Structures are given as C-alpha cells and as structure tokens.
Amino acid sequence: xxxxxxxxxxxxxxxxxxxxxxxxxxxxIPDRAGESIRRRKIRKREVCIMDSFFIAGTDTGVGKTxxxxxxxxxxxxxxxxxxxxxxxxxxxxxPYDKDSDAKFIxxxxxxxxxxxxxxxxxxxxxEPKAPYFAARNEGKEIDSxxxxxxxxxxxxxxxxxxxxxxxxxxxxxxxxxxxxxLIRETRAIPVVAGRAALGTINHVLMSFETLCHRxxxxxxxxxxxxxxxxxxxxxxxxxxxxxEAFSHLPIAGVIPSIADFAKPLDFFFPICERLLGKG
Numbered sequence: 001x002x003x004x005x006x007x008x009x010x011x012x013x014x015x016x017x018x019x020x021x022x023x024x025x026x027x028x029i030p031d032r033a034g035e036s037i038r039r040r041k042i043r044k045r046e047v048c049i050m051d052s053f054f055i056a057g058t059d060t061g062v063g064k065t066x067x068x069x070x071x072x073x074x075x076x077x078x079x080x081x082x083x084x085x086x087x088x089x090x091x092x093x094x095p096y097d098k099d100s101d102a103k104f105i106x107x108x109x110x111x112x113x114x115x116x117x118x119x120x121x122x123x124x125x126x127e128p129k130a131p132y133f134a135a136r137n138e139g140k141e142i143d144s145x146x147x148x149x150x151x152x153x154x155x156x157x158x159x160x161x162x163x164x165x166x167x168x169x170x171x172x173x174x175x176x177x178x179x180x181x182l183i184r185e186t187r188a189i190p191v192v193a194g195r196a197a198l199g200t201i202n203h204v205l206m207s208f209e210t211l212c213h214r215x216x217x218x219x220x221x222x223x224x225x226x227x228x229x230x231x232x233x234x235x236x237x238x239x240x241x242x243x244e245a246f247s248h249l250p251i252a253g254v255i256p257s258i259a260d261f262a263k264p265l266d267f268f269f270p271i272c273e274r275l276l277g278k279g
Contacts, residue, residue: 051159051160051161051189051276052155052160052161052163052186052187052188052189053071053160053161053162053163053188053189053190053191053219053275053276054163054164054165054182054183054186054188054189054190054191055067055068055071055162055163055164055165055191055193056165056168056169056179056180056183056190056191056192056193056207056211056218057165057167057168057192057193057194058168058192058193058194058195058200058203058204058206058207059167059168059194059195059203060166060167060168061226062193062194062195062224062226063193063195063224063226063255064101064164064165064193065101065104065105065164066224066226066255066258067191067193067222067224067255068084068101068105068162068164069104069105069108069109069261069265070255070265070268070269070271070272071162071272071275071276072084072105072109072112072162073108073109073264073265073266073269074266074268074269074272074273074276075159075160075162075272075276076109076110076111077266077269080159080160081157081158081159081160082158082159082160082161082162083120083154083155083158083160083161083162084102084105084109084112084120084162084164085120085122085151085154085155085161085162085163085164086101086102086120086121086122086163086164086166087122087123087147087150087151087163087165087166087182088122088123088124088125088131088142088147088166088173089101089102089121089123089124089125089166090124090125090126090127090128090129090130090131090134090166091125091126091127091128091129091134092124092125092126093124093126094118094124095117095118095120095121095124096117096118100117100121100124101164102117102118102120102121103117105117105120106120108261108262119154120154122147122150122151122154123135123142123147125137125138125140126138130167130171130172131166131171131172131173132172132173132174132175133172141174142173142174142177144173144174144177144181144182144185147173147182148182148185148186151163151186152186160276161188163186163188165179165182165183166179167179168207169183169207169210169211170210180210180211180214180216183211183216184214184216189218189219190211190216190217190218190219191218191219191220191221191222191252191275192204192207192208192211192218192220192221192222193222193224194207194221194222194223194224195223195224195225195226195227196223196224196225196231196236196239196254196255196256197225197227197231197235198231198235200223200239200243201239201242201243204221204223204243204247205242205243205246205247208221208243208247208249218249219275219276220249220250220251220252220274220275221243221247221249221251221252222251222252222253222254222255222271222275223236223239223240223243223251223253223254223255224254224255225254225255225256225257226257227257228257230256230257236254240254250274252271252274252275253268253270253271253274255268255271
C-alpha cells in the first residue's frame with residue numbers, strides 16, 4: 001500500500017496544486033475545448049430554460065421576420081404565451097422605425113397590438129450592415145455577455161421564445177462572436193429560413209452543414225418566396241428535392257409571397273406544427 005501511495009502521490013499532488021492555482025488567479029484558464037472555465041460557468045448559469053427557437057437565415061432578407069410572425073401567431077392560437085426577441089436590429093433609427101422587424105411583428109399579431117415593440121429589441125443601430133460594424137460606426141460595442149443576459153431575462157415568464165437573427169450564420173456581432181455563436185449560447189433550437197428562389201440549394205445546405213458541424217441540429221427548414229414575380233413552382237419543387245436529399249431533413253414547408261399580412265395566416269399553421277409541435 002505504501003508503494004502504491006508513493007506512485008500516485010505526484011498525480012494527486014498535481015491535481016490539488018492545480019485547483020489551488022485556479023482559485024488563486026481566477027478561473028479564466030482555457031479548457032481542452034478552447035473555452036475558458038469562466039465562460040463555461042456563465043453559460044450554464046444563464047441558459048434560457050423555456051422552449052426557445054432561433055430563426056436562422058441563410059442570408060439577409062430571406063424572410064426570417066415573416067416566418068417569425070407566423071410562428072408567433074400560431075403559438076398564440078395554441079394558447080401559449082410566447083415572446084418575440086430581436087436581439088440586434090440594424091438599419092433602423094429605433095424599434096419604432098417603419099423598417100423595424102419588431103414593429104412589423106407587433107403590428108400583425110393581434111395579441112401584441114398596442115404593446116411596446118421596443119421590449120423585443122435589445123440593440124438597435126441605424127446603418128443596415130453587420131451588427132459589429134453598425135455598432136462600431138456609432139462608437140458603440142455589443143457586449144455579448146450582457147446580450148445573452150438580456151435575452152434570457154426578457155424570456156422569463158413566457159412559454160416560448162422566438163429569437164430572430166440578423167443576416168446569416170457568419171455575420172459578426174463583435175470582434176470574436178458570430179451569429180452562430182449566439183445560437184449556441186442561447187441554447188435555442190435553430191430553424192433554418194431560406195429563399196425559395198434560385199441559389200437557395202447551396203445557401204441552405206451550407207447553413208445546415210455548418211449548424212450540424214457545431215452540434216446545433218436544426219429543427220427544420222422553411223423556404224420563403226418573397227420575390228416578385230414569384231419563383232417558378234417547378235424550380236421550388238426542385239430546390240426542395242435537392243435540399244431534402246442532401247440534408248436528409250424534410251422541408252417543413254414553403255411560404256409563398258403574402259399580399260396582405262392583415263389577414264389571418266392560419267393557412268401556414270401546419271408548417272408551424274411540423275416545426276414546434278402542437279404549441
């Protein structure tokens with residue numbers, strides 16, 4: 001027993017000394033995954049516990065807000081108490097601007113009409129560009145830690161959180177953080193929103209592959225056809241066929257161009273049910 005103890009004594013001593021060292025200088029030492037222990041603890045403490053879905057676009061202007069609107073209407077229809085969050089809005093003076101995504105949502109969800117759409121926006125910048133540069137050009141900087149804190153705080157008391165991203169997955173939010181990193185930090189389930197038109201096969205499959213590579217398996221893929229004139233139906237079917245064949249994930253649905261958002265959008269609720277279940 002004495003011999004065994006002497007053999008393992010250096011190992012045990014090393015473990016004890018390492019713990020004392022970390023306690024002395026702080027816990028900002030990288031672990032094997034390249035993350036700091038401090039960062040890992042922050043993430044564990046601030047993870048949002050309600051059902052959270054992150055609407056991740058393949059690009060800017062693909063229809064993320066339209067999909068978010070339909071999901072919000074569906075969840076209210078099911079008797080849930082969801083909240084829409086736009087963590088970072090660019091290209092607007094403020095959340096009440098005519099181009100504000102949150103204002104569009106609040107104007108077309110009857111349960112939100114008359115409420116303050118600013119409660120859904122955390123950061124808002126004037127220039128329509130990547131959040132990092134839009135903030136920098138105003139002499140500001142996005143604090144990723146505070147952003148995550150605020151997302152989770154605003155989600156408290158709600159059954160579901162619909163989080164809408166800005167641009168695509170590799171849009172920079174800070175010098176060191178991309179949109180895909182925010183998806184990981186919120187622990188929200190990604191839903192891929194892509195165009196229904198020409199070029200979407202490549203964009204959707206790259207986004208899907210990137211999310212899977214980061215262990216962020218998408219709940220589903222939705223194609224949105226917002227262009228005028230509408231995309232040829234044969235092309236849409238071919239796009240859908242290719243995406244499903246290579247992703248091995250059925251397309252949850254295709255949303256055509258919507259002429260009047262004031263009308264009920266319950267026609268699209270089957271898409272929401274395939275993505276979220278029955279509310």
